[in-house]
Amino acid sequence: MKPAPFKYARPGSVDEALALLQAGGDEAKVLAGGQSFVPLLNLRMASVESIVDLNRLDDLAYIRRDNDTLCIGAMTRHRQIEVSDEVQAAQPLLCRAAAEVGHLAIRNRGTIGGSLVHADPAAEWPLVAAALDAQLVLRSQDNSRTVAAREFFLAPLMTAIEPAEILCEVRFPVAPAGAVWGFQELCRRPGDFAIVAIACQLTLDDSGTCSTASLAVGGAHSTPLHVADVEPIVVGSQGDAAVLTAAAEKAAAAVDPSGDVHGSADYRRRMVKVLAQRALKEAWSA
């Protein structure tokens, strides 16, 4: 379990990193927190010609509120988000999701950007990014673009990022007035990748009637899946059981899961329904 040989560079600035990537072409890979990439290298399930290590880029590790947007630098560690008062105030669902990422040692090292670009469909960050309609800021040496999280994920471990691009920033909308959320994750042990996870955010008026709704599914599809069809069912309701069941069934119908040793495709689909119901109920009872 030793990696094959590779070249290694640890740039001191984003520009330097982008130049290295540009020069490296398809054969250069970015190393962020390394919590997934390094095991893949050690197992020789991935091998690369060169690695561009971003861990010296402190200017990519920040949490900043910009009016209605919460901007998080891609090299921000999971744990920094989990315990951030600013995140808690602006979008508490992120703190909740961060707490479910792996174990403490993993959260101290792993980064939000690394997790998003790794694009494990069962991971927490892709899920909440899809649920909250996050925007991802990608830079290359001569370009900068913003991609919606809902467009970013293409397949398991595949995204819209180009080889010469670095994900620099993740932008989450600040939770609006009346926002409530639910987060449910089923895994074999705390800290494991989800068998199924659900994140949802609703806005409720004073009477508890829903005006906007967004729900996404993790672990049960090739990508984190925002289920747009849930919104029309839920909006205008007060969260009675029949609505929750209908919404959850819609979510379960939307996914196309594949199975693994922890749960078959069929089990995952059924769990989407169970957890979607629970997540919506959690949101309403917040």
Place this chain on the structure above:
Amino acid sequence: MEASQGGTGKMVGAQVRRVEDPRVLLGKSQYVDDLDLPNSLALAFVRSPYAHARIVSIDAAAAQNQPGVRLVLTGADIAGAIKPLRVEYEPAKAPTHKPCDWPVLAQDKVRFVGEAAAVVVAADRYAAEDAAGLIDVEYEPLEPVSDVEQALAADAPLVHEEWGDNVMQTLQAEIGDVAKAFQEADCVVSERLTTGRHMALPMETRGCVASFEPATDTLTVWSSTQVPHVLRSHIALVLDFPEHHIRVVAPDVGGGFGQKGHLFPEEAVSAYLAHRLGRAVKWIEDRRENLSASLHAKQQAVQAELAVRQDGTILGIRGRFVGDVGAYSEYPWGSAFEAGHAASSLPGPYKTPAFSFEAVSVATNKTTIGVYRGVGLPIGVLTMERLMDLAAHKLGLDPAEIRLRNMIRKEEHPYTTIIGAEVESGSHRESLQKALDILGYQECRAEQQRARAQGRYLGIGIGCYLEGTAPSSAAFASMGLNLGGYESATVRMDVAGKVTVLVGTHSHGQSHETTLAQVAADELGVPLADVKIIEGDTNAVPYGMGTWGSRSAVTGGGAISRASEKLRNKMLRIASRMTEVPDDDLELAEGMIRRRADTTPLMPIKELAHRVLVQAGSLPRDEEPGLDATAHYEPPPSTHANATHIALVEVDSDTGQVTLLRYIVVEDCGTIINPTVVDGQIQGGVAQGIGTALYEHALYDENGQFLTGTLMDYLIPTAIDVPQVEIGHIESPSPHTPHGIKGVGEGGAIAPPAAIANAVADALAPFEVRVDAIPLTPERVLGWIEQRQAAA
């Protein structure tokens, strides 16, 4: 109550701090991988990606030419130089057993995913792995034998062609009139269940360093092993190398649990390479190798029936256990051991007048199975305890009550069981009663009712067992196994009156440096700090069997007691001459030679030691010089520990997820040497048993492809998944062993599958589910619920 470390009070039973802890907790332990010999080379094995395939050719040219590569060897290169590992039982005792060769590098074909087909010797492990990736092995895939059902079919492909079928061994026994028992029963219950293939998974993987010194013609092997002498003898055998020129050292070892009680192909190859190259070689396996290529355990399919009277009295039991033993036979124990052990353990602590069993061990194209903490007992106990709950349910009895009615009573000891074991003492009913008290059984039942009314499913599950610990040499001989059950110790006193104990057991987490020192301190009347325990070096310690089978406190402790007794008698004889007090009026205590009657100190032990060892001219002429003694201790035919485990679980009926709320153990391992160490053994054993019950599953697909090659796929309970075990102790000393010690190493792992499976069945009683398999994965549990709902 904690005795002070320097005290000289009675040490057996005292809660002294573990001598090992400062070293372990500060990261100062020295494991095999910490040993860096000059000019050492690293090994990497090329392992089969196929479950069953013929090796057509191996092209190692590209690997040979890699920078840093010293040598590449294939099976063809070592055939004849290293004998295959071949487990032979005495045919008269094991007439149905079929031996097989386990080549240390595959010869004509590979028989499981992960089998070693070639080895690379290179400057470091990186270079070795790079080169291993360049070795081109051409395989011709054969139809794999992927499960026992397929293996037993008439037209099954053969794992070992020379057998003619895939059955390694069939054991059968009938004691009493079983047919009559079932005819006369008021109630018969039956159970079919399967257990998941899983494994010991020590935190430190396997590994060894081997070196050869031409000047002294000495082959030294440092190995992460539980059995240094056994390893030495078998390395000598398979390499045909003189055993007195081999030294095996087991340094600090990070867990074994049975897995490291073997000689492995990789160790034999390492020793061979060190000799051949005249260079030190190091092999440290990675986690993927440990998961796929070490040893698995405990995959069995069980069918069993229990016949009882209306009042719950057991009339008869019968069971059939089919073990999926994988490709080869664990060396030198033999993989067929496990199924027989499971089957014969069925009656447990329950008085049983008629019993029959069959145990069939079947080869498949999977990793070989081997002994793992509790061996067959967790499966036998799971089966019996499920049957007891089923019978209780059918008869309308409380699950605790049916057990209490059938258990061996205290006044019935010594009690001879249906399989002829003499249970010398025990506390079966008492341990169950005490565990129920700790739980607050009636309150829990009331809480269960309240929770059900709210749609929450709580369950209480009981698991009781009787464990034969520290098997004797005769016990192995009766099965035809070529293994000893005895142990050896040398006790030495130095000129300052301090004691060095050399013993053939080996501690890899069991805390022998503390517990065995406690025994020696009491035997020789010296402070605990004056005793040093040395294990694990065949050049230092007398020939012994190592540590497994809950044996070390009994056998290592027994050998130390006997050796100490010899030394003590000599010391008292000499002291008697010096003090002119008859030796039977003398004792060793608190560092002194004392008058027994009134404890008057007569002479410090260190003064006696100095006079015997240094001022030897004053020694009586008829006394041999020296202050050391060696003893070899054969344990009694049987020592028996017992325990009751109770699990309290909650099951989420929508997801199938099982949550452990509480876990209670009341154990009886005879005399406790150190309560902290016993508690640690229980907590650790229960953690592994929880893995068996809920998480661990080494999975193969229908092609024999291994699916759980990382710890993301093969799940073990972590610290957050294991509750703090609530432990109660009862001590029923063995009348047959020094200090009444019985052994506790395996116990914690034996009953969790039974207790947790029963708890889940109890929780889901409203759905009338049939718990017929472990591990109890969420999907499986939900499937049971939905099956019943669909049927209703």
